[in-house]
Amino acid sequence: MPFALDKFDDIAKRMILAVQEYSLFCWQGVSNLVRTPHYWGDVMNQADLIGVGSLPIVVLTGFFTGGVLALQSAASLAQFGAQAYTGRFVSLSMIRELAPVLTGLMVSGRNASGMASELGSMVVTEQIDAMRALGTDPMKKLVTPRVLATVVMLFLLTIVSDTVGTAGGAFVAVFMSAQNGTQYFTSAYQALVYADIAQGLTKPLFFGFIIATVGCYFGMKTTGGTQGVGRATTQAVVVSSVLIIFSDFILSRAMLWIFSGF
Amino acid sequence: MAAPTQLELTRTANESRDPVVIFENVSVRFDGPPVLDNVSFQVAPEETRILLGPAGVGKSTLLKLANGLLRPDSGHIYLFGQEITEMSEEELLQLRIRTGMVFQEGALFDSLTVRDNVGYLLMERHVEETEVDQRVRQALRFVELEHTYDMLPASLSGGMRRRVAIARAIIDQPQMILYDSPTGGLDPVTSTTIIELIIKERDAYGTPALLVTHRLQDAFTMATHHFDPAEGKMAPLPQGQTHSMTSFLVLHDGKLIFDGGTDALVTSNDPFIKEFLA
Numbered sequence: 001m002p003f004a005l006d007k008f009d010d011i012a013k014r015m016i017l018a019v020q021e022y023s024l025f026c027w028q029g030v031s032n033l034v035r036t037p038h039y040w041g042d043v044m045n046q047a048d049l050i051g052v053g054s055l056p057i058v059v060l061t062g063f064f065t066g067g068v069l070a071l072q073s074a075a076s077l078a079q080f081g082a083q084a085y086t087g088r089f090v091s092l093s094m095i096r097e098l099a100p101v102l103t104g105l106m107v108s109g110r111n112a113s114g115m116a117s118e119l120g121s122m123v124v125t126e127q128i129d130a131m132r133a134l135g136t137d138p139m140k141k142l143v144t145p146r147v148l149a150t151v152v153m154l155f156l157l158t159i160v161s162d163t164v165g166t167a168g169g170a171f172v173a174v175f176m177s178a179q180n181g182t183q184y185f186t187s188a189y190q191a192l193v194y195a196d197i198a199q200g201l202t203k204p205l206f207f208g209f210i211i212a213t214v215g216c217y218f219g220m221k222t223t224g225g226t227q228g229v230g231r232a233t234t235q236a237v238v239v240s241s242v243l244i245i246f247s248d249f250i251l252s253r254a255m256l257w258i259f260s261g262f
Numbered sequence: 263m264a265a266p267t268q269l270e271l272t273r274t275a276n277e278s279r280d281p282v283v284i285f286e287n288v289s290v291r292f293d294g295p296p297v298l299d300n301v302s303f304q305v306a307p308e309e310t311r312i313l314l315g316p317a318g319v320g321k322s323t324l325l326k327l328a329n330g331l332l333r334p335d336s337g338h339i340y341l342f343g344q345e346i347t348e349m350s351e352e353e354l355l356q357l358r359i360r361t362g363m364v365f366q367e368g369a370l371f372d373s374l375t376v377r378d379n380v381g382y383l384l385m386e387r388h389v390e391e392t393e394v395d396q397r398v399r400q401a402l403r404f405v406e407l408e409h410t411y412d413m414l415p416a417s418l419s420g421g422m423r424r425r426v427a428i429a430r431a432i433i434d435q436p437q438m439i440l441y442d443s444p445t446g447g448l449d450p451v452t453s454t455t456i457i458e459l460i461i462k463e464r465d466a467y468g469t470p471a472l473l474v475t476h477r478l479q480d481a482f483t484m485a486t487h488h489f490d491p492a493e494g495k496m497a498p499l500p501q502g503q504t505h506s507m508t509s510f511l512v513l514h515d516g517k518l519i520f521d522g523g524t525d526a527l528v529t530s531n532d533p534f535i536k537e538f539l540a
Contacts, residue, residue: 125367125372126365126367127370127372129331129365129369130363130365130369130371132331132358133329133365134358134359134382134383134386134430135355135356135359136386
């Protein structure tokens with residue numbers, strides 16, 4: 001086989017192997033939810049670190065994204081005399097698309113990297129082996145609590161982002177575009193239907209799962225000392241961010257199909 | 263009738279004359295040549311086996327194979343009479359609780375205090391807090407580090423971390439202890455302190471052990487000293503005597519080239535061993 005093809009063959013095999021390993025890793029992480037022992041204390045601790053810890057960046061991102069949406073849309077809509085639709089535009093964009101994706105990306109940058117570096121450091125300093133030697137399953141103790149906590153907290157953080165994003169849009173509409181606040185909120189509220197809410201709140205469940213499993217996977221597979229920890233951290237952020245964007249497309253398409261009757 | 267205590271279980275296990283660990287034609291390779299090639303040996307009850315060899319020869323790999331942290335490519339490994347080669351991780355977790363392991367750099371959980379590190383095994387078993395406190399203090403007293411109870415591992419020196427790791431390994435009276443280079447990277451004085459603790463453990467409890475080291479001085483101290491309970495410190499055995507339950511294994515190029523006692527080791531004609539001991 002020519003050298004280039006040989007190399008391609010090798011890369012393809014490694015990628016397939018990685019997908020297989022990741023799938024098994026995810027299955028193990030999820031199936032531990034119904035196996036004892038359960039580490040509820042660790043779930044609460046992770047929920048605090050991931051949820052409460054990410055709150056400031058999610059609030060800031062949501063508020064300013066809502067604000068900039070209002071700023072941009074108000075100017076464009078004014079050209080058609082449709083400035084009154086600013087609230088509708090902001091709330092639909094935030095709730096269906098921007099709040100889940102931006103919250104996912106923010107939490108990914110903060111927590112997928114944190115999980116990969118923390119678990120990676122534990123791997124290279126043999127703390128994971130020590131845990132196994134002491135009779136504890138690291139998947140149950142470290143991975144499953146992170147997956148559960150991230151899924152639940154990303155769901156809640158997305159609701160927060162929806163709220164402050166709409167509020168950010170209102171702030172700009174009222175104080176910078178001189179619009180009527182009641183009109184903004186009425187327009188924002190009336191535009192929303194069940195399908196929008198369902199779509200916006202289904203996505204974070206998938207994104208949370210991606211962030212936690214990718215972060216933990218790269219952390220637990222770390223090799224090569226401190227350099228390896230750095231590499232795992234970068235890979236975790238890049239892969240989880242790309243997967244969030246990719247799955248957002250797939251989920252949006254699926255949701256539009258599912259809710260097409262609404 | 264009251265249930266047997268862990269110490270009684272340890273003694274029962276040690277009183278059985280069956281080997282605690284058996285390696286049968288074990289081979290393992292990662293990328294490249296075999297790390298271990300057809301390795302066979304046994305660890306008898308109350309026996310301490312010192313595994314010697316140059317750095318990178320596969321000593322730590324062998325130790326991790328002994329309690330199922332790694333799996334061999336071929337051969338059979340028996341721990342407490344059970345073959346662990348094909349065991350599921352779930353079954354292995356239960357079996358590993360009966361062993362204690364001291365890792366190369368201690369491998370203490372850096373987010374937990376010394377108390378929580380040493381008492382980890384008991385806390386996982388939901389033992390009452392007061393009993394955990396009491397047994398942690400007892401284990402820390404054994405390694406003479408009771409004052410580090412509330413400290414974090416980051417504030418301990420390298421030698422202190424190893425001693426805490428020893429306390430963590432012995433807190434539940436294991437039926438076998440695995441020491442992975444417990445003195446690696448330490449100064450001679452601290453190394454002697456660690457070896458003294460290992461000798462104390464060996465002579466006080468008779469726990470079988472597999473100890474990895476590349477420091478000949480530590481190995482021979484183990485073979486030529488015993489713990490004197492009256493003096494509370496280790497003392498040399500009479501001139502010409504060696505500890506009967508302490509013997510050696512030597513690894514070279516993935517193969518086990520020596521398995522025997524101190525006298526046989528020092529009189530060996532193997533060119534590598536001669537050079538290694540020189």
